Amino acid sequence: MTTRTLGQAIARVVADDNCSGCGACTQLGAGITMQLDARGYLRPRLAPGAGGEPQSSFPDVCPGVRVRPNAEGGRVHPTMGTHVAAWRAWATAPDVRHRGSSGGTLTALSAWLLESGRARSVASAAADPEDPRRTRSLPVVDRAGALACAGSRYAPACSAALPVGAGEAFVGKPCEASATRALHAGQGASAPLILSFFCAGTPSQHATDDLAAELAAGQPIADLWYRGRGWPGQFTVEREGGTTASITYDESWGKRLGPTTQWRCKICVDGIGDSADVVAADLWETDVRGYPTFAAADGCSALIARTERGRQTVLEAVRAGVLAVEEIDMDRLAAVQPLQVQRRTTLFGRLLGVRLAGRRVPDYRGFGLARWALKSPRAAVRALRGSWRRTRRARTALSVEADGPRS
Ligand SMILES: Cc1cc2nc3c(=O)[nH]c(=O)nc-3n(C[C@H](O)[C@H](O)[C@H](O)COP(=O)(O)OP(=O)(O)OC[C@H]3O[C@@H](n4cnc5c(N)ncnc54)[C@H](O)[C@@H]3O)c2cc1C
Ligand code: SF4
Numbered sequence: 001m002t003t004r005t006l007g008q009a010i011a012r013v014v015a016d017d018n019c020s021g022c023g024a025c026t027q028l029g030a031g032i033t034m035q036l037d038a039r040g041y042l043r044p045r046l047a048p049g050a051g052g053e054p055q056s057s058f059p060d061v062c063p064g065v066r067v068r069p070n071a072e073g074g075r076v077h078p079t080m081g082t083h084v085a086a087w088r089a090w091a092t093a094p095d096v097r098h099r100g101s102s103g104g105t106l107t108a109l110s111a112w113l114l115e116s117g118r119a120r121s122v123a124s125a126a127a128d129p130e131d132p133r134r135t136r137s138l139p140v141v142d143r144a145g146a147l148a149c150a151g152s153r154y155a156p157a158c159s160a161a162l163p164v165g166a167g168e169a170f171v172g173k174p175c176e177a178s179a180t181r182a183l184h185a186g187q188g189a190s191a192p193l194i195l196s197f198f199c200a201g202t203p204s205q206h207a208t209d210d211l212a213a214e215l216a217a218g219q220p221i222a223d224l225w226y227r228g229r230g231w232p233g234q235f236t237v238e239r240e241g242g243t244t245a246s247i248t249y250d251e252s253w254g255k256r257l258g259p260t261t262q263w264r265c266k267i268c269v270d271g272i273g274d275s276a277d278v279v280a281a282d283l284w285e286t287d288v289r290g291y292p293t294f295a296a297a298d299g300c301s302a303l304i305a306r307t308e309r310g311r312q313t314v315l316e317a318v319r320a321g322v323l324a325v326e327e328i329d330m331d332r333l334a335a336v337q338p339l340q341v342q343r344r345t346t347l348f349g350r351l352l353g354v355r356l357a358g359r360r361v362p363d364y365r366g367f368g369l370a371r372w373a374l375k376s377p378r379a380a381v382r383a384l385r386g387s388w389r390r391t392r393r394a395r396t397a398l399s400v401e402a403d404g405p406r407s
Contacts (some may be wrong), residue, residue, distance in 0.1 A: 007051020009058050009065075012045050016360045017263045018064035019043055021202060022172075023137070023158025024179035025062060029053055040204030041262045042156040061182040063175040064264060066363040070274045072180075073306045077330040078368075079273040082306045086333060087314070087325035088283055089303040099150040101228045102282045105323060106171055106195055109278065109313070110146040112322040118313075119169040119193065123162040124149035132224040133212045134205070135140045137162055137172075151228030152197070154257045155208045155268045166190040170364035173199045175268070178275035193313060196273030198281035200339055201265025203257040209258050212237050215245040226252065231299035232282070263394070267354060268349060269364040271340050277310030278303060283328075284336045302333045348373040349383030356384070357391035 006029045013019050021042035022069035026032045031050025034042045059065045073082030080086075090103030096111065099102040113119035121139035126149040128134040137159040140146050149171075160179040170180050170192045177196040184191035192213075212224055215237040224241045227233035227249050235252035238244045247256075265271075273279035283302040303325065305311035317323045334341055348369040351361050373380035 001150075005051055006053050006055045006058055007046050009055040010046070010051060013062055013064035014043055016064070018360065018362055019064050020173075020175040020264045020268075021156050021158055021262070022063060022176045022179045023161025024176070024183060026158075026161045026162055027183060028058055034161055035099070036054050036156065036205055039262075040156070040206035040209075040260070041202070042158050057182070060185070061179050063178050063270075064362055066365075067175075067178050067269055067275075068086065068180050069366045070276075070306050072201070072309075073274070077334070079272075079334050079344045080304070080330045082273045083304050083330060084308055085305045085311045085314070086328050086330055087303045088328050089280075089301050089314075089323055089325040090299060092321060092324050094127075096150065097145065097299050098230065099147060099228055100299055100301075101108045101150070101152040101197075101233075101301075102231055102280065103299045104150060105280050106197065107146050107150040109195060109317055110140065110144040110149070110169065110171060112317050112320060113193070113313075114140070114142055114146065120167050121164075122146065122169045122171060123159050123164050123192075123255045124171050125153055125157040125159050127153070127224055132221055133208055139164075139168075143400065150224050151233070154203050154226045154253060155205050156202055164192040166192070169193040170194065171195045171197075173197070173202070174270045174273040174275065174279075175199075175264075177273055177279075178270060180193040181275040188219060189309070191238045193278075193309065196276035196279045197339060198273060198279065198337065199268075199271050200258065201261035201267075201268065201271070204260040204262070207257045207260040211235065211247070211252065215247070217245070220224075226257075228299075231297050255326030264362075267347070267351060267361055268343070269362075269367050269369070271343060272337075273304075274306065277307045278305055278314060280304075281333065281337065283333065286336050295368055302328065304330075304333070344369075345372040345376070346379060346383040349380035350387040352380075353384040353389075357388045357395065359391055359395065382391070 023034045031047035035045045037043045070082040074084035089105050090095040091108035100107050100112050110122040121141050124140050125137045128136040135153040135155050135157040160176035164170045219239040223238040225352040234246035236246040280301045283300045
């Protein structure tokens with residue numbers, strides 16, 4: 001049996017580049033903080049002398065070591081995951097729907113959980129008021145706080161570093177959701193309610209900084225948002241004085257932010273928030289090939305209840321008049337999420353390629369990945385070859401890269 005210390009276990013995940021930057025390990029020992037590394041990704045940093053305790057629950061919590069399917073969930077859709085119910089959904093309050101990333105559903109749920117006394121606080125993420133290019137994770141305690149967190153932020157954030165407990169709720173990326181669920185394993189109804197969203201990965205902070213510098217054109221930045229305030233909305237910099245400059249969602253995500261996504265996200269088994277009680281996604285309109293058009297419209301989310309607790313929460317929010325919902329079939333959602341479907345169905349081959357190239361990958365047992373490879377062996381071999389080649393190239397690049405904080 002391995003007897004690693006927490007510090008050694010964290011160092012191994014970081015050295016393998018399997019860290020997602022979720023922040024959960026900061027809750028497992030004293031003297032661990034999250035800081036941006038030279039590439040613009042959040043990584044744990046240990047103070048001198050920290051991390052000497054046994055790793056204990058770290059392998060179960062850290063999504064860079066292992067991820068498991070939602071053990072408390074219902075039926076399993078082959079690509080869209082565990083579910084007990086699914087809806088097309090939007091916030092009924094026009095300001096929340098407008099401000100939200102798609103239908104404003106997570107903001108509506110957060111605000112309602114707080115206002116109805118179902119949660120004392122909701123762990124969320126928002127622009128840092130002192131430097132709006134950066135994203136800060138924080139507990140919100142009222143509707144105004146929840147509204148300030150509306151909208152996706154395509155940059156590093158580590159909401160799983162926030163301690164949440166009984167009577168509190170959590171919103172975060174799938175890796176943060178799975179770490180948070182593992183931190184509260186076995187607590188049943190007293191575990192925090194976990195909300196999440198589909199995620200294609202975390203881009204580098206540098207991509208935001210570079211884009212912000214171009215749009216700010218030398219002037220101080222008062223606010224920065226990636227989308228929302230319309231669906232999908234635009235990447236926008238508001239300069240001090242109130243003028244704004246924007247580029248489209250398609251261009252900002254597709255050409256500037258998305259290409260800088262960190263390694264761990266490229267080999268993620270769970271871009272769909274399988275560990276959550278409730279997960280939101282974009283319910284895009286699509287072209288004839290099934291690819292999202294990103295045409296401007298009133299925001300709409302898909303909401304999936306992955307657990308019975310999640311289903312009850314959504315139905316109560318509907319009864320309270322906070323959310324409008326129409327039931328949908330999981331296949332309809334899969335049809336407008338080609339990236340998530342492609343990632344899941346080719347992952348077995350890609351992981352094998354990475355391993356054959358000499359790199360460790362997280363343990364994803366239980367997701368049935370091998371079944372996809374058996375269904376489409378040719379595609380699996382293609383994925384294996386491609387990822388073997390890319391991994392060899394990346395390893396060479398990594399071995400010459402120096403690591404250190406960037407201010
Ligand atoms: C990194 C990233 C990748 C995404 N990839 C996909 C994808 O592949 N497919 C897809 O359908 N949708 C993707 N989304 C968008 C997401 O699915 C939508 O935000 C979702 O539809 C929820 O919409 P909403 O209007 O209900 O959320 P809102 O009401 O706008 O609420 C968003 C919530 O997310 C939290 N949040 C925002 N950014 C972060 C962050 N970086 N880390 C932690 N918490 C955050 C906020 O605190 C807020 O509570 C991504 C979002 C992000 C941040
Ligand atoms: S993935 Fe999360 S828990 Fe694991 S080392 Fe990185 S920050 Fe820590």
